[in-house]
Amino acid sequence: GVLRNIMRNFYSPLKACDPYLKYVFLTGITKFSQLSIFSELNNIENISMDESYAAICGISEGEIRSQMKEDVERLAAKLNISPEEVLLKLKENYDGYHFTYPSPDIYNPFSLLMSMAKGKIDSYWFGSGTPTYLIKMLEKFGVEPSEIGNNHAEVSAFDAPTETMTDIIPLLYQSGYITIKDYDESIDLYTLDIPNKEVRLGLMKSLLPNYVASKTRETTTMVAYLSRDIRNDDMDSALRRLQTFLSTIPYCDNTRYEGHYQQMFYIIFSLLGSFVDIEVRTPRGRVDVVLRTKTTLYVMELKLDKTAGEAMEQINLKNYPESFALCGLPVVKVAINFDSERGTIGDWMIEK
Structure with a gap:
C-alpha cells in the first residue's frame, strides 16, 4: 500500500502537465494493476507485449552485427577467436529474451555491454x-x-x-x-x-546453498573437476568424485523428501552446463539427465534407495539410445542409485 501511494504521488503531477506532454514512456520491472496507480492517468496504453515495440528495450542481434561490429571484432581479438565464434558465445550467454511472439532475439544490454567493456564473457547480471x-x-x-x-x-x-x-x-x-x-x-x-x-547458471548457483550445505567455492571447484572428468569421458571418476563430495558435506535441514536429492542433482548438473551441453527433463520429482560432450552422449537415470540395476532397467525401458541415435554420437547409459541414509550416491552402473 505504501509503495502504491508513493507511486501515485509520483504520477499524479503528470496529469496537470497534460497540455505540455506529447509522449510519455513509463517503464519498470513490475506490473501494477491499472486502477491502483494510474487512476489519474486514464489514457495509458500497455505496450509490454505489442509486436511493433518488441525490440524497443534491449539490444537485438541485428544491432550487434551492424552497430557493434567493431566491438565484436575487438572482443574476438582479445579472446583469440573469430568474430563469428564471439557472436555465438554472446548469443548463448546473453540472448534469448522475447517479450511477445514472434519477436526478434533480445540480448541483455547490461551483460552485453559489460562483456565488451571488460573483454570477457562472464556473469555480470547475477x-x-x-x-x-x-x-x-x-x-x-x-x-x-x-x-x-x-x-x-x-x-x-x-x-x-x-x-x-x-x-x-x-x-x-x-x-x-x-x-x-x-x-x-x-x-x-x-x-x-x-x-x-548466464541466467541459468546464476540462478542455480544462488539456489545451490539451499540443497548443499557447503561453501560455494568448494562446490564450484567440485563442479569444475566433475566436468573435466566427464569431458575426458571418465564418468566413473566423475561419480566417485561426486560421491565423496556429497558424503563430506553436512546435511541440509530440508532433506525430508525424495525430491530433494533429485533437485540437488538437477542443480549440480545444470551448473555443468557451462562446460558440457545438458538437457534435464523432469516431470516433477524424477530426473533424466542427458549430457553431451564432444565425443559421447550420456543418458542418466537417478533412483532413490533402490538399486543401480533398477535405474538401468528404466533407461532400457525408455529406449533412450534409439531416440538419440540421430545425434551420431555413441550413447553411454549411466544408472545411479542415491542412498538417502548416507546422503550420497550409493551405487552406479555405466553401460556403453
Whole structure:
C-alpha cells in the first residue's frame, strides 16, 4: 500500500502537465494493476507485449552485427577467436529474451555491454547480488529449481500485476528469469523458459546453498573437476568424485523428501552446463539427465534407495539410445542409485 501511494504521488503531477506532454514512456520491472496507480492517468496504453515495440528495450542481434561490429571484432581479438565464434558465445550467454511472439532475439544490454567493456564473457547480471527475494518467493510458492523453466501459460498468467499474484510466474517473467520461447496459437499458450546460460547458471548457483550445505567455492571447484572428468569421458571418476563430495558435506535441514536429492542433482548438473551441453527433463520429482560432450552422449537415470540395476532397467525401458541415435554420437547409459541414509550416491552402473 505504501509503495502504491508513493507511486501515485509520483504520477499524479503528470496529469496537470497534460497540455505540455506529447509522449510519455513509463517503464519498470513490475506490473501494477491499472486502477491502483494510474487512476489519474486514464489514457495509458500497455505496450509490454505489442509486436511493433518488441525490440524497443534491449539490444537485438541485428544491432550487434551492424552497430557493434567493431566491438565484436575487438572482443574476438582479445579472446583469440573469430568474430563469428564471439557472436555465438554472446548469443548463448546473453540472448534469448522475447517479450511477445514472434519477436526478434533480445540480448541483455547490461551483460552485453559489460562483456565488451571488460573483454570477457562472464556473469555480470547475477554478479550484482544474490536474488534473496526470489529465493524466498520460490519457497513461498513451493517451486522446485527444476520447475522454474519450461512452463506453459496464457498471457493473463504472466503479464499480470504482481500485487495480485497467486503463483510465481509473473514475478519470474517480469524480472527476467524466464521469458517467452514459443507460442501455440491453437490453444493460446506461451512456453516460458530460462532465457540463456548466464541466467541459468546464476540462478542455480544462488539456489545451490539451499540443497548443499557447503561453501560455494568448494562446490564450484567440485563442479569444475566433475566436468573435466566427464569431458575426458571418465564418468566413473566423475561419480566417485561426486560421491565423496556429497558424503563430506553436512546435511541440509530440508532433506525430508525424495525430491530433494533429485533437485540437488538437477542443480549440480545444470551448473555443468557451462562446460558440457545438458538437457534435464523432469516431470516433477524424477530426473533424466542427458549430457553431451564432444565425443559421447550420456543418458542418466537417478533412483532413490533402490538399486543401480533398477535405474538401468528404466533407461532400457525408455529406449533412450534409439531416440538419440540421430545425434551420431555413441550413447553411454549411466544408472545411479542415491542412498538417502548416507546422503550420497550409493551405487552406479555405466553401460556403453
